[in-house]
Amino acid sequence: MRRTHRCGELRPAHLGQQVTLMGWVRARRDHGRLIFLDLWDHQGVTQVVADPRASADAHGTMHAIRDEYVIAVQGVVRARPKGTQNPELATGEIEVAATAVEVLNATAPLPFPTDDADSVDEVLRMRYRYLDLRRASMQRNLRLRHKAVKALRDYLDGDDFVEVETPVLTRSTPEGARDYLVPSRIYPGSFYALPQSPQQMKQLLMVGGVDRYYQVARCFRDEDLRADRQPEFTQLDLEMSFVEQEDVLSLVESMMVHLVRTLAPDRRLTVPFPRLTHDEALDLYGTDKPDLRLGMPLVDCTALLGESEVRIFSDVVAADGRVKGFCAPGYGTASTADLEALQSLSRTLGAEGIIWLQVTSHGVASPVARHLTPEEQRGLVEALGAAPGDLLILVAGATDVIHGALDGLRRDVGRRLSLAAADLAFAWVVDFPLLKWDGEERRWNAEHHPFTHPQPDDLDRLTTDPGSVRASCYDLVCNGWELGSGSLRVHERALQEQILALLAFTPEEAEASFGHLLEAFDYGAPPHGGFAVGIDRLVAILAGTDTIRDVIAFPKTRQASDLTMRAPAPVTPAQLDEIHLRVVPRKA
RNA sequence: GGGGGCGUAGUGUAGGGGUUCAACAUGCCGGCCUGUCAAGCCGGAGAUCGCGGGUUCAAAUCCCGUCGCUCCCGCCA
Numbered sequence: 058m059r060r061t062h063r064c065g066e067l068r069p070a071h072l073g074q075q076v077t078l079m080g081w082v083r084a085r086r087d088h089g090r091l092i093f094l095d096l097w098d099h100q101g102v103t104q105v106v107a108d109p110r111a112s113a114d115a116h117g118t119m120h121a122i123r124d125e126y127v128i129a130v131q132g133v134v135r136a137r138p139k140g141t142q143n144p145e146l147a148t149g150e151i152e153v154a155a156t157a158v159e160v161l162n163a164t165a166p167l168p169f170p171t172d173d174a175d176s177v178d179e180v181l182r183m184r185y186r187y188l189d190l191r192r193a194s195m196q197r198n199l200r201l202r203h204k205a206v207k208a209l210r211d212y213l214d215g216d217d218f219v220e221v222e223t224p225v226l227t228r229s230t231p232e233g234a235r236d237y238l239v240p241s242r243i244y245p246g247s248f249y250a251l252p253q254s255p256q257q258m259k260q261l262l263m264v265g266g267v268d269r270y271y272q273v274a275r276c277f278r279d280e281d282l283r284a285d286r287q288p289e290f291t292q293l294d295l296e297m298s299f300v301e302q303e304d305v306l307s308l309v310e311s312m313m314v315h316l317v318r319t320l321a322p323d324r325r326l327t328v329p330f331p332r333l334t335h336d337e338a339l340d341l342y343g344t345d346k347p348d349l350r351l352g353m354p355l356v357d358c359t360a361l362l363g364e365s366e367v368r369i370f371s372d373v374v375a376a377d378g379r380v381k382g383f384c385a386p387g388y389g390t391a392s393t394a395d396l397e398a399l400q401s402l403s404r405t406l407g408a409e410g411i412i413w414l415q416v417t418s419h420g421v422a423s424p425v426a427r428h429l430t431p432e433e434q435r436g437l438v439e440a441l442g443a444a445p446g447d448l449l450i451l452v453a454g455a456t457d458v459i460h461g462a463l464d465g466l467r468r469d470v471g472r473r474l475s476l477a478a479a480d481l482a483f484a485w486v487v488d489f490p491l492l493k494w495d496g497e498e499r500r501w502n503a504e505h506h507p508f509t510h511p512q513p514d515d516l517d518r519l520t521t522d523p524g525s526v527r528a529s530c531y532d533l534v535c536n537g538w539e540l541g542s543g544s545l546r547v548h549e550r551a552l553q554e555q556i557l558a559l560l561a562f563t564p565e566e567a568e569a570s571f572g573h574l575l576e577a578f579d580y581g582a583p584p585h586g587g588f589a590v591g592i593d594r595l596v597a598i599l600a601g602t603d604t605i606r607d608v609i610a611f612p613k614t615r616q617a618s619d620l621t622m623r624a625p626a627p628v629t630p631a632q633l634d635e636i637h638l639r640v641v642p643r644k645a
Numbered sequence: 646g647g648g649g650g651c652g653u654a655g656u657g658u659a660g661g662g663g664u665u666c667a668a669c670a671u672g673c674c675g676g677c678c679u680g681u682c683a684a685g686c687c688g689g690a691g692a693u694c695g696c697g698g699g700u701u702c703a704a705a706u707c708c709c710g711u712c713g714c715u716c717c718c719g720c721c722a
Contacts, residue, residue, distance in 0.1 A: 080657065088685090089678045124672090149682090166673055169656050172683075177656070180714050253722080280721045397666055401661095403647065405717070465717085506722040562697035605716095615715060 058129045060160060065101015067441075069150050071134040076153060078103055079161065081191070082126045083172075085119075092119045096130060096153075099196055105130050115155040125164040125171070131157040156573040186611055194475070195523070198608045202596045206273055208319045209293050209590075212312045218269040218295065225259040225275065226252055231570055232507060232560070232591055234278035237288070240636040251277035251289075254589060257574055258508060259296040264584040266575045273592065277393040282615050285538060285594055285606040289613075292541075296587030302529050302545055306485060309533060309588050309597065317481060321599055325480040330533075334488040342467065343381075343460035345489075348537030349482040352381040352469035355463055358451065361436045366428045369412065373453040382412075382451035383458050384441040385470045389415045389448050395473070402469055403452060408462035414449040423451070446448035468537060481598065483535045487583070488512075491528040491557065500561040505530045507560055507571075508553070508572070510545040523559055535598055543588030550578040 060079045066078065080098035090362050092107040107119040115132075122128060132153040143149035152315045168184075169177040171191045189195055212221070229236045229250035236250040252258070254276050274294045282288065297305060308328055316328055331349065338345050341354045347480040359379045362370040370380055385391075393398075396413055403411045414423035414437065429437075441449050450466055452459040471477055491511050492501040501523055503509065511519060515526040529545035547553040553575060557567040567575070593605035606612040614618050633639065 084682065084684085086681045086684050087678090088681065091681075093680050093681050093684085106680085138680065141682090146682080166655065170672070178652085178714075180652095181656085183714085196657060232722090234720085256722090278721060281719085283721085284716075286721065325711080401649095402717095461718090467694085500679095501720050509722090548681070613712090616713085620714095 058131060061489070064096050064098040064103045065147055067103055067148050067151050067153070067214040069136065072136055072151065072630045074134050075131070076131060076134055077131045077155060078625060079103070079129045080127070081164075082122055082124055082128060084351065084529075085124060087120060092116060094119065094122065094609070096128070097441055101147055103148045104137075104153050105132065105158075106152050106178070107155045107158070112156050115158045118158040118160065119147065119155065122158070122160065123164065123166070125167055126160055127164065129159045129161055130155050155599040156550070172600075177301060179292060179614075180620065183499045183612070183614060195607070198596070198600045199610060200599055200601070202592070202608050204320055205295075205316060205596050205599060206592060209312060210271075210273070210314045213269075213271045214294065214314050216269070216308070220272055221262055221264075221267060221270050223252070223255040223272060223274065227248075227252050227258070229537035230257070231566075232503065234280050237277045237279050239577075240638055242636050245637040254279050254292060254509065255294050257571075259294060259587060260574065260582075260585065261577055263296055263298045263548075263579065263580045268298045269296075270587075274589075282613065282617060284606075285597070287593065287605060287609065288617050289611055290605070291592040293590040293592055294587070296585060298583040298585045300545075300584070300586050301640040302487075302531065302586065304542055305545075305586050305588055306531060309543070310483075311484075313483060313533070313590075315597075317599075321481075324479075325496045327480075327482065330483040330485050330511065332485040332487055335490065335629040336488070337484055337531050338486050339460055341403075343462075343464035345486050345532065346469060346534040346537060346539045347484070348471065348477065349484055350477045350536060351467060351481055352476065353385060353467050355460075355467075356379050356380045356384050356441050358440055359431060361384075361433065361440060367412075367425050369409070369453050378454050379456055380451055380453040381463060382437075382441060382449055383463065384443045384469055385474065386444075387446050387448060388470060388540075389417070389446045391448055392417075395517060398471070399450065399466060403466055406462040407458050408452050408454055408463040410452075411462075412451040412453070414451070415449045416443045416445055416449060467544060477536065477602075478619045481535055483533065483540075486532040487530075487536055489529075489530040489532070490524065491515075491526040491556075492523050494524060496643075501559050503560060504528065505542065506543055506554060508546045508574075509546075511549050511552075511556075519555060519559070531591070533588075535595075538594050538595055538598060540598070541588055541592070543586065545584070545586035548578060548582040548584050550575050553578060575584075 058077050061077045062082045063325060064078055076090055078096050080096045083095040083097045083102065086093040090109060094105050096105050107116040109116040129507060130153060132155040133156050134151050137152050150358070150401045167188055169181050169188070171188060173192050173194055187595065190199065196208060226249040229238065234253050236253065239249040239251065239338055241247045241249060254272050255272060257454045259270055272294045274292050275289055277289050278290050301602040314326065314328055318325055333341070335345055338347055341347070343355055357379060358381060362380050363374040365371050373380060375528045399413070412419040412423070414426065416438055423437065427485050428436070437449060443449055452462050490504050493504045493511060496501050505528060508623060509528045509530050512529050518526050530542070530543065532542040533540045547556065554567060557571065593608055600608055603607065611619060611621050
């Protein structure tokens with residue numbers, strides 16, 4: 058038997074045709090005489106009927122068949138009797154009357170149902186990922202991912218980009234995340250590293266005159282996992298020569314708009330994407346990846362409360378801290394339990410706690426209300442733009458701490474109030490600082506990476522006031538996710554050496570780690586810049602899921618293990634010998 | 646590394662010291678049934694409650710430890 062059609066394909070136009078379908082059995086319905094089953098493949102479902110009068114053999118086989126058996130059905134397409142059509146099925150007007158049924162593979166009862174109805178423990182889903190992938194939502198996600206990548210490739214292909222593959226076995230570089238290392242058999246004691254990103258390679262491609270490069274690149278970082286972080290992940294990595302920041306932003310923005318208009322035309326977009334400076338983002342939302350769907354910007358109330366009788370406020374202000382807060386519209390209905398949950402969340406996030414005020418038509422209700430003057434109460438309501446029925450949430454403390462806490466509180470309140478619509482709230486965050494101070498190690502670190510070009514206006518402060526130098530660096534955020542980031546790169550040897558020196562590399566270390574790049578800059582490196590989009594996150598947002606695991610065929614667990622392949626796993630002593638390694642058990 | 650959540654028949658859940666505490670749904674096995682489509686009806690099998698220890702006359706239930714999954718912080722240039 059050979060398959061003639063897919064399971065979602067047959068229509069009344071095929072009536073009378075002899076067809077052969079192959080697929081998985083779903084929902085067998087045995088009426089004794091008539092037996093129905095739904096034959097499923099990735100494309101759809103067709104009802105198959107066995108009638109003992111038509112074929113005793115086919116009927117007998119279908120009696121013995123169970124759910125998820127893989128079968129081939131030969132039969133005739135016929136119209137369903139009046140009143141038995143199923144309008145919920147694309148193939149619902151027809152059915153296939155089986156004349157021959159062949160079991161291609163019998164199936165044991167599945168460890169969990171594939172019908173999407175119940176949520177199943179993720180251990181099982183991961184262990185039997187191939188069964189999980191039979192579920193409609195996972196099928197949708199995988200195909201959405203394929204279409205998204207194709208749309209991005211098509212867009213770049215139409216704009217003179219060329220996809221170039223770069224090595225996965227490459228060199229460990231200092232800074233950044235922990236590398237995944239691969240021992241060398243041929244060079245005892247030496248290691249390849251899996252790339253954290255193709256950053257240096259794509260810069261070398263620019264020196265090589267490629268001009269516009271992209272790659273759907275697998276990247277590896279040996280750090281702890283999150284819902285939006287896997288140790289291996291995929292970036293749409295791109296780089297362009299002879300460009301300014303604006304060129305990169307506008308290319309990426311049109312590419313994303315193209316993608317959304319192609320794949321999700323009903324999702325609302327704000328175009329052009331709003332732009333925030335890094336400072337503005339922190340000031341307004343306490344984070345550099347704000348979810349703009351939520352509204353509720355932060356307001357600084359420090360000046361308003363500096364003289365307050367409320368000790369928490371005055372103490373913090375006296376200690377050079379700040380008081381900031383936001384207004385949760387309509388959340389005056391928060392119960393005591395809700396408020397306690399917010400208190401506890403704020404402490405988890407490192408703050409001392411929150412001060413809440415319920416705004417009513419005759420003032421504010423709050424544990425601290427009687428310690429606030431009428432002017433202070435009015436001032437707060439006005440500054441936070443509150444109306445009766447709203448809840449004000451204030452946090453006092455050091456700026457970093459209250460920003461972290463308010464960011465978390467704002468997102469939590471957003472969830473509680475279901476403020477996140479189906480929009481795709483893209484935004485650019487620009488003007489990142491070039492460097493950040495590492496207080497513990499008492500040295501500067503690159504905010505983005507060491508190859509980021511300082512903004513030209515700030516170049517002269519590189520020696521006098523490094524912390525104030527802004528970078529030509531930009532992030533794309535969407536719905537509270539960091540979707541991608543990029544920068545203009547240093548292409549001048551002297552400047553790169555100066556920056557590496559600021560990052561506490563001795564000339565010898567710089568030469569050892571980045572000599573190949575520095576040397577390349579001597580041989581005609583064009584000005585260049587680029588970007589990288591996190592494909593897993595992008596598809597997760599489009600798919601409407603909370604975790605990138607749902608858009609990765611075989612993801613890893615929180616403990617970085619692959620439950621399907623059971624990796625990582627020990628290897629034989631002979632294998633270790635070959636790569637000159639000995640495993641030393643960790644001392645207890 | 647730190648904090649939180651979860652773990653009970655194949656699956657999803659209920660039960661929160663004793664006395665229908667091992668239950669419900671679904672799946673599975675068998676039977677009946679000419680039109681179902683999450684088929685229906687009847688019958689049956691299936692869990693020593695993740696694992697180990699402790700408290701107690703008595704533990705699925707309380708305590709400690711451990712393992713696994715998960716969320717957040719740290720970390721992620």
